[in-house]
Amino acid sequence: MERLKGxxxxxxxxxxxxxxxxxxEFLREGARVAITGTNPETLVSARSALGKDVLVISSDASDVGEQAELAKTIHNEFDQLDxxxxxxxxxxxxxxxxxxxxGFDRSISVNFKGPFFLIQALLPWFADPASIVLNTSVNAHIGMPNTSIYGATKAALLSLARTLSGELISRGIRLNAVSPGPVTTPLYGKLGLTEDQLKSVAASIQSQxxxxxxxxxxxxxxxxxxxASDEAAYAVGSELLIDGGMGNI
Structure with a gap:
């Protein structure tokens, strides 16, 4: 299928x-794609995995100034953003x-402040119609110990999906959110835990x-x-929990 063709x-x-x-998935569906990251090694590996037609940009999500520069780059390369x-x-x-x-400021900057100002910086360059999807978390809904700040940042993003939906829909911009539960990604390996500790944490989470x-x-x-597709043209300010039922217990 080519649900994102062009x-x-x-x-x-x-x-x-x-x-x-x-x-x-976006590439398989026909989109032109740009990605960002900060780790030089994963930037290189992603470029290799995705191919030469993908725009790979080094950009720090926590830096408000870099969000403005990122928006300029996207405008220069794509003109508009869908x-x-x-x-x-x-x-x-x-x-x-x-x-x-x-630590508090770092989490807020990466998970909420940077995304907020990136949306602001891109505002002149969004096409009509356009779609914004925010990656929030089941942690915005549940009281998992030791996730007070993480959960708060994701709850802030989830609120943004609702408030900016009302503000931007008249400009043809839809905002929606996905809220994953625990997903097998390299993210957990960045917690600074030993292998045994990671296994213990993973087992504890999986049991929930x-x-x-x-x-x-x-x-x-x-x-x-x-x-992202036109199939969701009537989805505005929606959230899809994809959590294996974790948020329901």
């Missing part, structure tokens, strides 16, 4: 995990007493999923294709 799409955090899987998938994010899991201001397993990135990517 559409110009930007995926932040597109070098690994859900972002990379989404870029692959699809934006806000995916770049970090997971910093700590008990309340271990949080400091620097009625489906009895972690999801995979391709399952999330297919839902994002739907929201």
């Amino acid at each position: 559409k110009r799409a930007l995926i932040t955090g597109g070098t690994t995990g859900i972002g990379l899987a989404t870029a692959q 699809v934006l998938f806000i995916n770049a994010g970090i997971v910093d899991m700590r008990p309340l007493e271990q949080w400091d201001e620097a 999923v009625p489906a009895g397993r972690f999801g995979n990135a391709a399952e999330i990517a297919k839902a994002i294709v739907f929201f």
